[in-house]
Amino acid sequence: MPDSHRGETTSGEQNMEQLERAFELLIEGLGLDRSDSHLQDTPRRAAEAWAKELCAGLNGPQFRLTTFPVESEADSSMVALQQIPVKSICAHHLLPILGWATVAYVPNGQLCGLSKLSRVVDHFARRPQVQERLTNQIADFLQTGLHPQGVAVQVKASHMCMELRGVNHTGLMTTSTLRGVFREDTTLREEFMQLANNGK
Numbered sequence: 001m002p003d004s005h006r007g008e009t010t011s012g013e014q015n016m017e018q019l020e021r022a023f024e025l026l027i028e029g030l031g032l033d034r035s036d037s038h039l040q041d042t043p044r045r046a047a048e049a050w051a052k053e054l055c056a057g058l059n060g061p062q063f064r065l066t067t068f069p070v071e072s073e074a075d076s077s078m079v080a081l082q083q084i085p086v087k088s089i090c091a092h093h094l095l096p097i098l099g100w101a102t103v104a105y106v107p108n109g110q111l112c113g114l115s116k117l118s119r120v121v122d123h124f125a126r127r128p129q130v131q132e133r134l135t136n137q138i139a140d141f142l143q144t145g146l147h148p149q150g151v152a153v154q155v156k157a158s159h160m161c162m163e164l165r166g167v168n169h170t171g172l173m174t175t176s177t178l179r180g181v182f183r184e185d186t187t188l189r190e191e192f193m194q195l196a197n198n199g200k
């Protein structure tokens with residue numbers, strides 16, 4: 001499934017040497033002494049953290065969106081998961097974005113494991129990101145993988161680029177996207193919004 005869409009491009013390669021060099025330059029650029037015992041191994045540690053954890057989503061999905069057929073009419077009601085952790089990096093300042101997502105869909109014959117909703121969020125969050133794009137990418141992925149009657153995604157997050165710099169204020173940014181039946185059916189939309197807003 002194509003990952004590079006809605007303005008995001010990746011070369012698909014993480015260069016550990018370049019990453020380490022970048023952190024060496026950061027330390028030097030800050031005027032710090034790289035021979036300080038606490039900084040000696042920092043470029044390697046930081047490069048690993050960025051490549052393998054903070055940007056793990058750039059390595060492609062580490063899961064398969066396995067689906068199974070719905071067994072009864074009752075299985076065609078909304079499936080939702082709240083309070084999914086969002087741990088991301090803002091593409092504009094390379095500072096953390098921390099929050100929660102609520103993801104819901106109305107099946108159209110196919111269900112997926114609940115934990116997969118969490119994995120989809122993590123996959124698109126673990127990279128330099130823009131919150132609006134993250135929200136849409138989660139919805140697009142589920143739309144393509146599940147062909148549901150509708151998908152709804154809400155993300156609420158704090159941006160460290162706002163809290164640690166600039167205005168230096170705390171605040172939650174909310175983004176949401178509604179597709180298919182969530183757009184057409186007011187009751188369903190309200191049910192989702194209530195779930196999402198009663199989460200965190």
Ligand SMILES: [Zn+2]
Pocket residue numbers: 090091092093094095159161162
């Ligand atoms: Zn930012």
